[in-house]
Amino acid sequence: MAVSKDLVAASATPLILSILADGDSYGYAIIKRVKDVSGGRMEWTDGMLYPVLHRLEKQGLIESYVQTSETGRRRKYYRLKRQGTKALAEHKSQWMLVHNTLQQLWERKPCLT
Amino acid sequence: MSDLEQRIEQWRAELAQSQAVAASDINELESHLRDDIAHLQEAGLSEAEAFLVAQHRLGDTSRLAREFRKVNGDRRPLEHLSWMALGVLVYLLVGYVATGLSQGSVLVANLLGVQGYPLGVVALTARAMTFMGLMALLWTVLSSGKCRRPTGFSDRRTARVLVAGQLLSRLAAVPVLGVAEWGRIAYVSNFGRLAWYAVGPILLAVAAIALRTHALRSRRAWADGPSE
Structure with a gap:
């Protein structure tokens, strides 16, 4: 089962913010993490991550810096800002609300009468 | 230049065609591409195969450019300048x-x-x-x-x-x-040199204003247009 395109797009921001909340990271590692955690069922077109990252940076939720990796390659790392932590909390409560609502609707109600 | 370097250079050139993707964006995407190629080669793919798969995963260059344009606007004229x-x-x-x-x-x-x-x-x-x-x-x-x-x-x-x-x-x-x-x-x-020093800056300023106007106009055109 693959997740629909719309849902992938909608969840991109909370996914990125959540991963960065665990520590600074760069594009390739972020995508790899999403793939690993979702068991490969959340398929992104890899390149589409970057415009989202740049938009979040413009919004002031994350910031970037360049660092040379152990292999000698220069990588652009992203770090969560205070504003981003707040935004993540907001996303979390919204997703939990959706999750709880759906769960209650889908739960089989016992028939008492 | 090795075959892989040549392919990457070609891929970069394709992305650079776009008015929206900045050099720093392309560098970032290239870093991703190289990471993925290395990863795929470790998994046993040949260099050429790894490049093709990584390129495909990264996405079609014109679609990438469209996405970047939404964030960046049209920035190439300024880079040119x-x-x-x-x-x-x-x-x-x-x-x-x-x-x-x-x-x-x-x-x-x-x-x-x-x-x-x-x-x-x-x-x-x-x-x-x-x-x-x-x-x-x-x-x-x-x-x-x-x-x-x-x-x-x-x-x-x-x-x-x-x-x-x-x-x-x-x-x-x-x-x-x-x-x-x-x-x-x-x-x-x-x-002649004196004339160049007097006229040169004026010419440069005119070129700068023309490019800036062009950049702003195309950015506005994108803002007005349908967001596909």
């Missing part, structure tokens, strides 16, 4: 260093007792040699490929032709004109 300004600065710097070195050598030659006609020869030779030397150095750096080609600066040939033209015209001037003639036309050429 900054590279143009840098080029002018480097050219001026080379000119100043050449002048300084040639004047220094004239001074040294004069102190060593060289005077009159031979001093003119020293001055001219020193100027031509330093200018050509610095230009040759610049050319080597540009053609070595160590210098990352800026986005949008797709035709390195133009730069080569310009540098070659400079060198050839200077080489030709010495035997054709001779030292005495060079002295006679000095004030004409100095007048």
Whole structure:
């Protein structure tokens, strides 16, 4: 089962913010993490991550810096800002609300009468 | 250049065609591409296969460009402008260093007792040699490929032709004109230089304004247009 395109797009921001909340990271590692955690069922077109990252940076939720990796390659790392932590909390409560609502609707109600 | 490097260079050029993807964006995407290629090669794919898969995963270049345009707006004209300004600065710097070195050598030659006609020869030779030397150095750096080609600066040939033209015209001037003639036309050429210093900045400013207006107009066009 693959997740629909719309849902992938909608969840991109909370996914990125959540991963960065665990520590600074760069594009390739972020995508790899999403793939690993979702068991490969959340398929992104890899390149589409970057415009989202740049938009979040413009919004002031994350910031970037360049660092040379152990292999000698220069990588652009992203770090969560205070504003981003707040935004993540907001996303979390919204997703939990959706999750709880759906769960209650889908739960089989016992028939008492 | 290896086959893989060539493919990556080609892929970069394709992305650079877009008005929206900045050089820094392309560098970031390239870093991703290389990471994925390395990962796929570890998994047993050949270099060519790994490139194809990684490129496919990264997404179609035109679609990528569209996504970047939503975030960046149309930024290439401004990048063009900054590279143009840098080029002018480097050219001026080379000119100043050449002048300084040639004047220094004239001074040294004069102190060593060289005077009159031979001093003119020293001055001219020193100027031509330093200018050509610095230009040759610049050319080597540009053609070595160590210098990352800026986005949008797709035709390195133009730069080569310009540098070659400079060198050839200077080489030709010495035997054709001779030292005495060079002295006679000095004030004409100095007048020309003065005119360039006066007109050059105005021309540059006009170009800057035109490019900026163009950039703003295309950005507005994107904002107004349907977001696909």
